[in-house]
Amino acid sequence: MTNLRGLGELSRAYLLQARRSxxxxxWALGFPQVWLFAFAFIFGPLTPGGVSYLMPGLFALTTMAxxxxGVSYLMxxxxxxxxxRRYRLTPVSPVTVVLANGVRSMVTVTASLxxxxxxxxxxxxxxxxxxxxxxxxxxxxxxxxxxxLGLILGCIAKDMRTAxxxxxxxxxxxxxLSGAAIPFFLLxxxxxxxxxxxxxxxxxxxxxxxxxxxxxxxxxxxxxMVLLVxxxxxxxxxxxxxxxxxxxxxxxxxxxxxxxxxxxLYLAAALLAPAMRMGASPAQEPTPVPVERAVTAPIDDSIxxx
Amino acid sequence: xxxxxxSLRKVYGSTVALNEVDLRFEAGGIIGLLGPxxxxxTTLVEILEGLRTPSSGEVSVLGLDPAQQGRxxxxxxxxxxxxxxxxxxxxxxxxxxxxxxxxxxxxxxxxVLQIVNLEAKANSLTKTLSGGxxxxxxxxxxxxxxxxxxxxxxxxSGLDPAARRQxxxxxxxxxxxxxxxxxxxxxxxxxxxxxDRVVLIRSGEVVADGSPFExxxxxxxxxTIWIDVEGEMDPTPLLVGGAEEQGRQGNHYKFxxxxxxxxxxxxxxxxxxxxxxxxxxxxxRPTLEDVYLELMGDPEEADEGVPA
Numbered sequence: 001m002t003n004l005r006g007l008g009e010l011s012r013a014y015l016l017q018a019r020r021s022x023x024x025x026x027w028a029l030g031f032p033q034v035w036l037f038a039f040a041f042i043f044g045p046l047t048p049g050g051v052s053y054l055m056p057g058l059f060a061l062t063t064m065a066x067x068x069x070g071v072s073y074l075m076x077x078x079x080x081x082x083x084x085r086r087y088r089l090t091p092v093s094p095v096t097v098v099l100a101n102g103v104r105s106m107v108t109v110t111a112s113l114x115x116x117x118x119x120x121x122x123x124x125x126x127x128x129x130x131x132x133x134x135x136x137x138x139x140x141x142x143x144x145x146x147x148x149l150g151l152i153l154g155c156i157a158k159d160m161r162t163a164x165x166x167x168x169x170x171x172x173x174x175x176x177l178s179g180a181a182i183p184f185f186l187l188x189x190x191x192x193x194x195x196x197x198x199x200x201x202x203x204x205x206x207x208x209x210x211x212x213x214x215x216x217x218x219x220x221x222x223x224x225m226v227l228l229v230x231x232x233x234x235x236x237x238x239x240x241x242x243x244x245x246x247x248x249x250x251x252x253x254x255x256x257x258x259x260x261x262x263x264x265l266y267l268a269a270a271l272l273a274p275a276m277r278m279g280a281s282p283a284q285e286p287t288p289v290p291v292e293r294a295v296t297a298p299i300d301d302s303i304x305x306x
Numbered sequence: 307x308x309x310x311x312x313s314l315r316k317v318y319g320s321t322v323a324l325n326e327v328d329l330r331f332e333a334g335g336i337i338g339l340l341g342p343x344x345x346x347x348t349t350l351v352e353i354l355e356g357l358r359t360p361s362s363g364e365v366s367v368l369g370l371d372p373a374q375q376g377r378x379x380x381x382x383x384x385x386x387x388x389x390x391x392x393x394x395x396x397x398x399x400x401x402x403x404x405x406x407x408x409x410x411x412x413x414x415x416x417x418v419l420q421i422v423n424l425e426a427k428a429n430s431l432t433k434t435l436s437g438g439x440x441x442x443x444x445x446x447x448x449x450x451x452x453x454x455x456x457x458x459x460x461x462x463s464g465l466d467p468a469a470r471r472q473x474x475x476x477x478x479x480x481x482x483x484x485x486x487x488x489x490x491x492x493x494x495x496x497x498x499x500x501x502d503r504v505v506l507i508r509s510g511e512v513v514a515d516g517s518p519f520e521x522x523x524x525x526x527x528x529x530t531i532w533i534d535v536e537g538e539m540d541p542t543p544l545l546v547g548g549a550e551e552q553g554r555q556g557n558h559y560k561f562x563x564x565x566x567x568x569x570x571x572x573x574x575x576x577x578x579x580x581x582x583x584x585x586x587x588x589x590x591r592p593t594l595e596d597v598y599l600e601l602m603g604d605p606e607e608a609d610e611g612v613p614a
Binding site for chain 1 (some may be wrong): 355356357377380381384385387389391392393394395396400401403404405406407408409410431447
């Protein structure tokens with residue numbers, strides 16, 4: 001199915017291209033930092049824990065933007081420029097092309113997350129309640145899940161005109177409903193119900209666990225499982241919807257299978273979410289925060305605030 | 307048989323791009339598909355490459371069906387597409403290295419750069435290459451895995467004469483290395499210069515097929531002979547031999563003939579018996595262009611309808 005040397009070389013070529021394109025660097029690395037400073041200056045003073053408590057939401061936004069705008073645009077662009085059409089004449093498989101796009105995107109998304117973290121630490125002196133290793137694991141799993149979803153978008157978007165429309169259609173609801181921009185527990189119950197069906201909600205939940213509440217990976221195993229399953233299932237669905245050429249018709253039956261499959265996945269996750277302690281407001285928190293942890297996170301009320 | 311098609315047909319909506327095309331090509335040499343834009347050349351080569359599927363009919367390339375056995379075929383054919391698609395923000399060296407990685411076996415990148423004469427530009431970004439250099443890189447991308455069959459779709463289209471000549475030299479070099487090359491072109495001189503076999507295509511149908519020499523002969527084209535003489539010449543014996551007088555200005559004569567050898571022999575006798583001396587003689591054989599114009603008719607008309 002995939003040739004490892006081809007995958008390595010194609011990933012390398014993509015990364016060289018990413019490094020040499022000024023616009024790619026600006027959008028992938030620079031733009032998410034605009035949110036960091038905007039959120040820090042607008043919401044920072046309003047949030048009891050300051051910028052530290054905004055980081056899970058910001059990391060989720062950066063991951064989502066990298067996946068839905070960066071990943072999908074590059075794929076649609078290569079298809080529209082007929083670079084993929086030329087690859088089609090070689091033995092390279094769709095799996096290799098999709099995986100190489102995934103590798104490139106994982107690197108750029110991870111780089112922008114680490115840069116954001118570094119800037120937040122340098123400018124706003126954020127404090128972390130938890131293990132740095134756990135946070136990195138959650139960030140990587142989150143990136144994996146969203147890059148897989150972004151690749152699906154790259155496969156199904158018809159051209160460079162429809163790709164931004166589709167990306168916005170997915171990005172903005174997720175941004176406002178998942179708790180990335182507004183704390184989850186402030187959302188009305190019916191929106192919370194919808195939010196439980198969005199992958200971003202699980203990323204934020206896991207990040208709040210390991211960054212704010214100082215939990216271990218085991219304690220956020222629920223949302224991590226949802227993200228991991230998302231990554232695997234979405235990656236598999238890519239092979240259903242991959243297209244070499246813009247003129248190739250989209251196979252709507254397969255598209256329905258892919259999108260329907262993901263919806264079923266999130267419906268199941270939403271039904272299980274209460275068992276995962278998902279998005280609980282501080283008052284409903286089933287396991288009270290231990291006293292010793294309250295010392296490092298002085299304002300208990302802010303738990304769940306992003 | 308390196309390529310074989312039987313009753314190949316391709317229809318786009320109500321437009322017939324290829325109509326009952328039967329072709330049989332042996333391995334070796336350069337085969338040219340010659341025809342105006344929109345004649346169906348690109349559709350035909352893209353079916354051979356497996357990029358398009360025929361509406362009906364049979365196709366076999368290297369004994370394989372491109373639609374069914376594409377994976378095996380891709381290792382054995384190399385192609386350059388009409389719209390050159392070279393990844394941006396990479397150098398020719400990096401592009402060739404990437405393409406080499408897609409195949410089970412491949413030539414060293416340095417060797418390919420040498421074949422397509424891009425060594426000096428090996429480490430410049432592809433966006434800085436000229437049209438001819440980009441086209442040569444596209445040729446390099448096609449031959450990196452030493453394919454048995456090379457398919458070039460209008461490789462010289464849009465190039466200046468110098469770049470075109472350079473590309474011709476590369477193509478002839480590849481031929482001398484024993485490769486089979488199928489190329490499409492709408493330049494008659496190019497087909498005549500490069501191809502061992504030319505297939506003329508018009509509106510999706512093959513109208514002639516053979517070596518440029520055969521095509522010219524088969525079309526019954528007439529050679530033109532111009533002579534200048536000193537003295538009074540009676541051309542009647544030449545006309546009896548089948549030549550036609552096309553005009554005379556003083557001692558300058560112009561004849562056309564289907565059999566130039568016979569006319570020249572007859573001319574020798576006329577000069578000898580009439581005691582006339584020959585001061586100049588020029589002859590022009592019919593060219594592929596004459597055949598092309600005769601078979602294709604009005605080029606404007608042939609351009610219509612069928613997408614490229």
